[in-house]
Amino acid sequence: MAAPERVTVVAAGVVTPIGADLEAFWSALVTGASGISQIERVAVADLRVQRGGEVKKVGRIKDWRGVPDCRATRLLVAAADDLCTQTGFRPLPLDPARVGVVVGTALGGVEEGERALAGESARRLRDALYDGPGDRLARWLGARGPVITVSTACASGATALAMGADLLRRGEADAVVAGGYDVLCRFVLRGFDALRSLTRDEVRPFDRRRTGLLLGEAGALALLRRERDVRGPRLGTLLGYGSASDGFHIAAPEPQGRGLERAITAALADAGVSARDIDLVSAHGTATPLNDRIETAALKRALGARAYQVPVNSIKAGLGHTMGAAAALEAFMCLLAAQRALIPPTLNLEDPDPECDLDYVPGQARPGRPRLMLSTSMGFGGCNGALVLEAA
Amino acid sequence: MTAAPAIRALGLLSGQSPAEAGPAARILPLPRPNRAGDRFRRTTRECLLALAAVDAMLEDGTAGRDAIAGDRTALQYVTAAAYGASNRAFIERRGGVMHFAYTAPAVVSAEVAIEFGITGPYGILIGGAPATLRAIEQSARLLEAGRCDRALVLVVEIFEECADLYARHRRFDHRPLVETAACLWLERGVGDLRFESARGAGAAGDPPGGGERFAAGPLADLREWRDGARTEPLELSGAWRGEHARLRWSTEQSHARGSAA
Numbered sequence: 001m002a003a004p005e006r007v008t009v010v011a012a013g014v015v016t017p018i019g020a021d022l023e024a025f026w027s028a029l030v031t032g033a034s035g036i037s038q039i040e041r042v043a044v045a046d047l048r049v050q051r052g053g054e055v056k057k058v059g060r061i062k063d064w065r066g067v068p069d070c071r072a073t074r075l076l077v078a079a080a081d082d083l084c085t086q087t088g089f090r091p092l093p094l095d096p097a098r099v100g101v102v103v104g105t106a107l108g109g110v111e112e113g114e115r116a117l118a119g120e121s122a123r124r125l126r127d128a129l130y131d132g133p134g135d136r137l138a139r140w141l142g143a144r145g146p147v148i149t150v151s152t153a154c155a156s157g158a159t160a161l162a163m164g165a166d167l168l169r170r171g172e173a174d175a176v177v178a179g180g181y182d183v184l185c186r187f188v189l190r191g192f193d194a195l196r197s198l199t200r201d202e203v204r205p206f207d208r209r210r211t212g213l214l215l216g217e218a219g220a221l222a223l224l225r226r227e228r229d230v231r232g233p234r235l236g237t238l239l240g241y242g243s244a245s246d247g248f249h250i251a252a253p254e255p256q257g258r259g260l261e262r263a264i265t266a267a268l269a270d271a272g273v274s275a276r277d278i279d280l281v282s283a284h285g286t287a288t289p290l291n292d293r294i295e296t297a298a299l300k301r302a303l304g305a306r307a308y309q310v311p312v313n314s315i316k317a318g319l320g321h322t323m324g325a326a327a328a329l330e331a332f333m334c335l336l337a338a339q340r341a342l343i344p345p346t347l348n349l350e351d352p353d354p355e356c357d358l359d360y361v362p363g364q365a366r367p368g369r370p371r372l373m374l375s376t377s378m379g380f381g382g383c384n385g386a387l388v389l390e391a392a
Numbered sequence: 393m394t395a396a397p398a399i400r401a402l403g404l405l406s407g408q409s410p411a412e413a414g415p416a417a418r419i420l421p422l423p424r425p426n427r428a429g430d431r432f433r434r435t436t437r438e439c440l441l442a443l444a445a446v447d448a449m450l451e452d453g454t455a456g457r458d459a460i461a462g463d464r465t466a467l468q469y470v471t472a473a474a475y476g477a478s479n480r481a482f483i484e485r486r487g488g489v490m491h492f493a494y495t496a497p498a499v500v501s502a503e504v505a506i507e508f509g510i511t512g513p514y515g516i517l518i519g520g521a522p523a524t525l526r527a528i529e530q531s532a533r534l535l536e537a538g539r540c541d542r543a544l545v546l547v548v549e550i551f552e553e554c555a556d557l558y559a560r561h562r563r564f565d566h567r568p569l570v571e572t573a574a575c576l577w578l579e580r581g582v583g584d585l586r587f588e589s590a591r592g593a594g595a596a597g598d599p600p601g602g603g604e605r606f607a608a609g610p611l612a613d614l615r616e617w618r619d620g621a622r623t624e625p626l627e628l629s630g631a632w633r634g635e636h637a638r639l640r641w642s643t644e645q646s647h648a649r650g651s652a653a
Contacts, residue, residue, distance in 0.1 A: 097590070106496060113479055113483065114483050117483055125560070128476075129472060131472070146589055146635070148519070149518040151497045152515070172589070194492055243514055244511060244513060247505035247511040250493050266539070380493060381505075383502075
C-alpha cells in the first residue's frame with residue numbers, strides 16, 4: 001500500500017491571552033508569562049469565579065471594515081491575519097476554489113445568539129449558528145473551497161487540523177486554513193461556574209493542590225499544504241490523528257481514560273510510528289482533579305515505559321482552557337518547541353500529585369529538540385482526540 | 393472516489409410533511425420521546441430524538457443493541473441547528489446546573505454513545521446538507537480503511553423552541569422547517585462513492601415535499617429513494633451557505649432492509 005500523502009504545517013497564526021501573534025505567544029510560553037486576568041468584557045459580578053484568559057486586544061488589525069461585530073469571527077480573522085502576514089496568503093496566491101477552511105469550536109457564535117435573544121438584529125442569527133464564524137473567515141480569506149466546522153467540544157482544534165489534512169490527501173483542496181477558536185463569553189463562563197469546574201486559585205496542572213481550570217479565549221489557525229507542494233520554510237508535519245468516544249458520561253471523563261488511550265493508539269497507528277518514537281507530549285492538562293490523574297494513567301498505558309522518559313507539559317495554566325482553540329495552540333507549541341529546541345514549562349506546578357508521576361516540565365523552559373510529538377485532547381461528551389506531529 | 397458502503401439500516405423520524413400540515417404551518421414538529429429512567433429526566437429533546445432515531449434504525453435493520461456496541465462502531469453526528477433549543481434554554485436560565493453540559497452539540501452523540509455503548513472513532517460536523525453528505529463519505533472512508541466495522545451517521549434538527557427567531561430571519565421564511573431525527577447504519581459494500589462539493593455552483597435539489605430540513609435533508613431523500621425501491625443510481629445533494637454538494641452512490645451496493653452486508 002502506498003504511504004499516505006504527507007501534510008505540512010507551513011505556518012501558524014494566533015491570537016491568545018498571552019500574545020497577539022505567534023511570536024508573542026511563543027515568547028510568553030517560554031518565559032512563563034500568564035494571561036490570566038480579571039474578566040472585563042462581559043459582566044461577571046454574579047459569578048463565583050471572575051478571572052480567565054481574556055484577550056484584551058484582538059490582534060493587530062486596525063481596520064475591521066467588512067468583518068462583522070462578532071467576537072468569534074474577529075478572533076478567527078485576527079489569527080488568520082497573523083497567518084497571512086507570515087505567509088503572504090492574502091490575497092490568495094492560488095485558485096480560491098482550491099483553498100479550504102476547517103475550524104473547530106465548542107461554542108461557535110453562541111454569543112451572537114445571546115445578543116439576538118436580547119433583542120438585537122435577527123441578522124446575528126447567521127453567526128449564532130456554530131458554523132457562522134467559519135463561513136465568515138472563508139469570506140475574509142476569499143476561499144471558495146470546502147468550508148467545514150467541527151464541534152468535538154474541547155478536542156475540536158485537533159479534529160479540525162486532522163480534517164484539514166484529509167482534504168489535502170483526498171485532493172479536495174490544495175491549501176487548507178485549519179484550526180480552532182472560542183470566545184470567553186457570559187454563556188460559557190456562567191456554565192462552567194455553575195458546574196463548579198473553575199478554580200479560585202491558580203491553575204495548577206498535575207499539582208497535588210489543583211482545584212480546577214480557568215477558561216480562556218483564542219483563535220489559532222495553521223496553513224496546511226501537501227508536502228510536495230511546499231517550497232521554503234515550514235513548521236512541521238501533521239503525521240497522524242486518532243479519535244475515540246468514551247461512551248461513559250456527558251460531562252465527566254471515563255475514570256480509566258480508556259477512550260483517550262484508544263485515541264492515542266489510533267493516532268500512533270495513523271502516523272505509522274510507535275510509542276518509543278515519541279519525544280514530547282503536550283497534555284490536555286486542565287488541572288481538574290479528575291482530568292490530570294486520568295490523563296496520566298492513559299498516557300502510561302498507551303506509551304508504556306516511554307511515558308516516563310519524555311517531557312509532558314500543559315500550557316493551560318497561563319492561557320486558560322481555550323476550548324476549541326486549545327488543541328491547535330498545543331499542536332503549534334509542539335512544533336515551535338521542536339523548531340526552537342526549547343520546551344515550555346507547566347506553570348504553577350510546585351507540589352506534584354503522587355498519582356501524576358511523569359516528567360511535567362515544572363518551573364522553567366527546558367532545552368530539548370523533540371522530533372516526534374503527541375498532543376492529547378479531551379472534551380465534553382467523552383470526545384477524545386490525539387495528534388502526532390513531526391518536526392520540520 | 394471511495395468504496396461505496398452498504399446501507400444496513402436507516403431510522404428516520406420526521407415531522408409532518410408540509411402537504412399534510414397545511415400552508416400556514418411554519419414549523420412541523422416532532423414530539424419529545426418518552427424514555428424511562430432517571431438518567432433521561434433532564435435530557436434535552438434533541439438528545440431523546442437522537443436515541444429514538446437509533447432505536448428506529450435498529451428496528452429497521454431488525455438488529456439488537458449489541459450489534460452496534462463497542463469500539464468497532466464509528467459515529468458521525470451532524471446538525472446545523474439542533475443545539476439552538478438547549479442554548480436558548482440556558483441563556484434564558486431554564487434548567488439546572490447540568491443543563492449547561494447539554495448545550496454542547498457533542499452531547500447529542502455522547503448520549504447515543506453512552507446509551508448504546510459505542511466507543512469507536514467519532515466526528516461532529518456543524519452545517520447543513522453538505523455536511524451530512526461529507527459525513528457519509530467520511531464514514532465510507534473509515535470503513536474502507538478498516539478503522540471500523542460499521543459506521544453510523546446521526547442527524548438531528550429541531551426548530552420549535554426557536555420558532556420566533558427563525559420567523560425573524562428572512563433566510564428561513566420561505567419553506568416550513570421540518571423537524572427530523574435520523575440515523576444511517578453503513579457497512580462495507582461494493583461499488584463506488586463519489587463526493588463533490590463546490591461553492592456558488594448550480595442549484596442543488598430542494599428537500600422533498602418542499603420543507604427545509606437543514607442537515608437532515610439527505611437522509612430523508614435517502615429514505616424516500618430506498619422505500620420507493622428505486623433502481624436508478626442513488627444521488628444525494630444539498631446546499632448550505634453557498635456550498636453545493638453531491639454524493640453519487642453506485643447501485644451495486646446493498647440497500648436491502650435488514651440484511652447484513
